[in-house]
Amino acid sequence: MSTPLVTDDLASGLADQVLALSESARRADGVAPLSEHTLLRVRHGAPSGSSRFHVVTEDGRVVGFAFVERVPGEPDSGEVVVGPEYRDRGHGTALLRSVDRDAGPRGVRVWAHGRTPQAVSVAEGDGWTAVRSLYKMRMPLRDIAADEAGGPWTAPELPEPALRPDVAAAVRVREFVVGQDEEAWLAANALAFADHPEQGQLTLDDLLQREVEDWFDPRGFFLATTKEGKVAAFHWTKTHADGAGLTDGEPVGEVYAVGVAPSWQGSGLGRALTLAGLRHLRDAGLPWVHLYVDGDNEAAVRLYESLGFGMWDTDVMYAPPATGDRRPPA
Template sequence: MSVEPAAVIEQRTSLDPTTIADIIGFVEQVTDADGVNPLDEHVTLHIREGGDAHSVHLVARSGTSLVGYAHLDITDEVDGPIAQFAVHPDYRRHGIGRLIVTDLIDRSPGGRLRLWTHGENSAATHLATSLGFQRSRVLWQMRRSLLAALPRVTLPPSVRIRGFRPGRDDDAWLEVNARAFAGHPDQGRWTADDLRLRMRESWFDPEGFLLAVTGEGAVERVVGFHWTKVHGVSAPEGDSHGHTPLGEVYIVGIDPDWQRLGLGRTLTIAGLAHLRSRGLTQALLYVDAHNTNAIKVYESLGFVRWDTDVLYAR
């Protein structure tokens, strides 16, 4: 398909309802064509909310058609801005991706930019390397059948597992999340607003948000958690999914004082058992490719590598 007129990029710091709907529809078309969502959950949630004060949206249109989109997060002053982008399947091989990424580079101080690509994508790899990017981080997606047997759960003494209580456990969870991910600010810096956004999602299930706690009543302490997620749940706004429901090991975090006791493995197994109890037959998770210890644990639980996300930097 020829692109006439040439794509024009518009910068937005906030999104009106019409543009939000356009972007959501655009992302669904890209996902259907590629088999993978071009945007991560955090970006998707903020698009639905109309954006936030720390993000820039680049909307590329050819005439009235939305042909490309990019999200630029400028909050990280240490590692630099980070972006995600996509081009409509019908408008590829016309230089729109290069136009968008070049624009992102121009908007980044000193041209310093990190760029996520989701799924094995040779075109994105070629574009990134041709513009001076190098691989910075690799995430594996791993999957496991839930039809296979699960190991028995063995808890450390004095620890029990219960479900999350919205409105009561929020602060305690934010505290242990910050401690568990102190070295990973993209997760460890989550705020109450970040938590509330996810609790409003159609997939949120407090029974699948497992907390490991010690003590009782006023002296109870959250020492770890496994937040599970289900992909493929019909949302009120009519989001569609081209697959049967799929469970996810969404986040597993352990308080540093309670690490190396096998609690992470135990919570992972407990979460998988919960997903299986909901009738799901498969689970996925994401893990850094260099985190060999975690990969060994997941492989021992029956997970195998399925797909790859790559973070490029320049």
């Protein structure tokens, strides 16, 4: 069982290998093992004290990797990947134990994206238990004949977004303007996701990094703004050029982030902006749209189901066993 290198500053040579390792695992497993946020941290680095990188190497080559984000007042949040050709050598277990030993005062939790059998086996085999679920839902944007995903799929109707008269008089729905709306959006995002350990922590640097990504398109980033210039609600869409596991390379859409400021909840803005974004993705000719939603967010799940989304997959977050309860290595 290898001993990982633990660092808060990932050298560029290692970063390139981690990106290649993640892509290799994505192709083998059909699901990305590292989130977009983690990949951006690997590529651009992380603010001092905010993150930890755990790296396993064999003969100078990166064969396993874990990333952990420090979240104030919350358990650390981590992800782990082991190269397909280097599995069943104890690297996954070594990485899990490394992030556990290195955890902050509230401990650590680690995601298993897509619940792949390998990831579940490693986590549960070391005594880790599931503590949180993130549902992945999908919806066709056009009628799709039967394929390897099942079907046939019939696209639901997407009505024109409509606001109550009082809401329509108080806000304007428009596209995000780069260089103008960053601070207002960050304020609204922090309020809307105050209890969310990942989304609610986004900084200006995080937003600017996403603005230079190939997929970023302000025409698919919808804001409802007040006369005072505050963001009351938003829907940020994303296009995945690689198909995101839904197609064989044809681009698909994502409901990337939908948020409503607390003072505007119950106004209907969330549903209206969600529809605006879905119609934008449909009109762009994309065949599918997907999204992620916390499993315990029943109101959001019901909203998405009412629009035509169905369950697709689930990511599971695992917590380590109590000291002394760990199972012996296989």
